[in-house]
Amino acid sequence: MQTVISTCPITPRSATLLKEEAIARFRSKTASVGIIGLGYVGLPLALLFNEEGFQVTGFDIDSTKIDMLASSRSYICRIPETEIALARDRGLQATTDFTRISEMDAIVICVPTPLTKYHEPDLSFVTETVKSIAPHIKAGQLIVLESTTYPGTTDQVVLPLLQNGNPLKLSVSRNNPQAENTFFLAFSPEREDPGNNTIARSDIPKIVGGVDGYASELATALYSSIFHRVVSVSSPTVAEMTKLLENIYRCVNIALVNELKLLCLRMEIDIWEVIAAASTKPFGFQSFYPGPGLGGHCIPVDPFYLSWKAKEFDFATRFIELAGEINMAMPYHIVEFIAEALNVRSKALRGSKVLILGVSYKKDVDDLRESPAITIIEALQKQGAFVHYNDPYFPKIGKGRHYDLQMQCVTLENLGQYDCVVIVTDHSDYDYQQIVNEAQLVIDTRNATVGICSPRIVRC
Numbered sequence: 126m127q128t129v130i131s132t133c134p135i136t137p138r139s140a141t142l143l144k145e146e147a148i149a150r151f152r153s154k155t156a157s158v159g160i161i162g163l164g165y166v167g168l169p170l171a172l173l174f175n176e177e178g179f180q181v182t183g184f185d186i187d188s189t190k191i192d193m194l195a196s197s198r199s200y201i202c203r204i205p206e207t208e209i210a211l212a213r214d215r216g217l218q219a220t221t222d223f224t225r226i227s228e229m230d231a232i233v234i235c236v237p238t239p240l241t242k243y244h245e246p247d248l249s250f251v252t253e254t255v256k257s258i259a260p261h262i263k264a265g266q267l268i269v270l271e272s273t274t275y276p277g278t279t280d281q282v283v284l285p286l287l288q289n290g291n292p293l294k295l296s297v298s299r300n301n302p303q304a305e306n307t308f309f310l311a312f313s314p315e316r317e318d319p320g321n322n323t324i325a326r327s328d329i330p331k332i333v334g335g336v337d338g339y340a341s342e343l344a345t346a347l348y349s350s351i352f353h354r355v356v357s358v359s360s361p362t363v364a365e366m367t368k369l370l371e372n373i374y375r376c377v378n379i380a381l382v383n384e385l386k387l388l389c390l391r392m393e394i395d396i397w398e399v400i401a402a403a404s405t406k407p408f409g410f411q412s413f414y415p416g417p418g419l420g421g422h423c424i425p426v427d428p429f430y431l432s433w434k435a436k437e438f439d440f441a442t443r444f445i446e447l448a449g450e451i452n453m454a455m456p457y458h459i460v461e462f463i464a465e466a467l468n469v470r471s472k473a474l475r476g477s478k479v480l481i482l483g484v485s486y487k488k489d490v491d492d493l494r495e496s497p498a499i500t501i502i503e504a505l506q507k508q509g510a511f512v513h514y515n516d517p518y519f520p521k522i523g524k525g526r527h528y529d530l531q532m533q534c535v536t537l538e539n540l541g542q543y544d545c546v547v548i549v550t551d552h553s554d555y556d557y558q559q560i561v562n563e564a565q566l567v568i569d570t571r572n573a574t575v576g577i578c579s580p581r582i583v584r585c
C-alpha cells in the first residue's frame with residue numbers, strides 16, 4: 126500500500142465550527158462514512174449506514190473481501206448477495222486504498238482484537254490500522270474505535286498514534302471552543318449478537334464515550350441516525366469498561382452453569398430441567414446454559430483484556446480467572462464423557478470412529494473462531510480416535526490462528542458406521558430424531574435431543 130500524504134493548505138477553523146459542520150452533515154445524512162475492517166461487525170455496520178443514505182466506503186487490508194464486495198458477493202452467510210448488490214446500487218464502495226480516509230467525515234474502526242497464544246491482548250490490528258489512517262486524517266473528522274478492548278486504549282494507544290502520525294499536526298479536541306485544526310475521537314462498543322434474530326440491530330442501544338464533550342456530541346449525532354437509542358457516557362474508558370462488564374457477566378455466569386452441570390451429572394439431576402424451572406422466577410434470575418465450552422471472538426477473549434490490564438494495578442481479577450479456568454476445561458470434560466460412554470459399550474477411544482456434529486461456536490452461525498469443537502477434535506485425535514465432522518456452514522476446516530486440521534465435511538449418510546456421534550453445535554437444520562434413530566451412540570452436549578427417549582443418548 127502506497128502512502129500519499131495530503132499537503133493541501135488548510136484554513137484554520139475552530140473546534141466549535143468544525144463540530145457544528147459535522148453534526149449538520151450527520152443529521153442530514155450527507156456525511157461520508159468510512160468503515161475500517163469489513164468483517165462480522167464492520168460489514169453489517171457499513172450496510173446499516175448505507176441503508177440510511179450515507180455515502181459509505183469500506184476499508185480492509187483483505188483484497189479478497191474487497192473484490193467480492195466489488196462484484197456484489199457476500200462472505201458472511203447471514204448477509205445475502207442481494208443485500209450487497211442493493212447497497213452497491215446505493216453507492217457502497219470498498220477499497221484497500223487508505224489515502225481515501227481523507228475524504229471521510231466519520232471513520233469507524235472495527236478490526237479484530239484477539240489474544241496472543243499466551244492469553245495477552247493482541248492490539249496489533251488496532252495499532253496497524255491507526256498508523257495507516259493517521260497520515261490521512263483531516264480537521265473536523267470524527268474517529269470512532271468499535272473494537273472491544275481494555276479501558277484506556279482509545280486515550281492511551283489510539284490518540285497518541287493519531288496525533289503523532291499526522292503530518293498536518295492536528296490534535297484531538299479537548300473541549301476548547303477556540304482550538305483550531307482538531308479532530309474528534311470516541312469509543313463505541315459493538316453489541317451484536319450473531320444468530321439472534323429477535324432484535325433488530327438498530328434497536329440495540331448504542332453506547333458512546335468521547336474523549337471530550339464535543340466528540341461525544343458528534344458520536345451521538347452520527348449513531349442516532351442508525352440506532353434508535355444512543356447512550357452517551359462520560360469517557361471512552363467508561364465505554365470500554367461497559368463492553369467488558371457485559372461480556373464478563375456472560376462469561377462468569379456461563380462458567381457457573383457449566384460447573385453446576387458437572388455436579389448435576391454426578392448427582393443424576395437434569396441441569397436443563399433445573400434452569401427451565403428457575404427461569405420461571407419473574408425477577409432476579411437470568412438463564413444461562415451449559416455447553417461444550419466457550420467460543421466466538423468475544424466471550425472467551427474479552428475478559429482477559431481486563432485481567433491483563435488489571436495486573437498493571439496489582440489487581441487480580443479472580444472471577445475472570447476462575448470462569449476462564451472452568452470454561453476452558455469444558456471441551457476436555459466432553460472428551461472424558463465420550464471415552465466413558467464408549468467404555469460402557471466395551472470400546473476404547475483409540476481406534477473408535479467419531480462424528481462431530483456442528484463445529485461453529487454457536488448454532489446457526491458461520492463462525493469457527495475459538496470454537497470448542499476444534500479443541501474436542503484435536504483432543505480426540507490425540508487419543509487415537511478417527512474423527513470426522515459435519516457442519517452445513519463449513520465444507521472444510523483448514524488452518525486457523527491456533528489450529529491446522531485440514532478436514533472435509535462428511536455427509537450425514539450411514540450414521541451407524543460411527544461408534545459415536547457427538548452433538549457439539551445444535552444447528553437448527555439437524556433432524557435429531559433421525560440422528561438418534563441411526564446412530565449407535567449419541568453424545569449430546571447441548572440438550573438438542575430433549576424430548577427424545579433412547580438408551581443410545583448420553584447427555585453431558
Ligand SMILES: NC(=O)c1ccc[n+]([C@@H]2O[C@H](COP(=O)([O-])OP(=O)(O)OC[C@H]3O[C@@H](n4cnc5c(N)ncnc54)[C@H](O)[C@@H]3O)[C@@H](O)[C@H]2O)c1
Nearest residue numbers: 162163164165166185186187235236237238254272273315
Ligand atoms: N463478531 C462479533 O459478533 C462481535 C461482537 C461484538 C464486538 N466484536 C468486536 O468487534 C471487533 C471486530 O470483530 P469482527 O468479528 O468483525 O472481526 P472480523 O475478523 O470478522 O473482521 C475484522 C476485519 O478487519 C480486517 N482488518 C484486519 N486488520 C486490518 C487493518 N489493519 N486495516 C483494515 N482492516 C483490517 C480483517 O481483514 C477483517 O476483514 C473485535 O474487536 C471484536 O471483539 C465482535
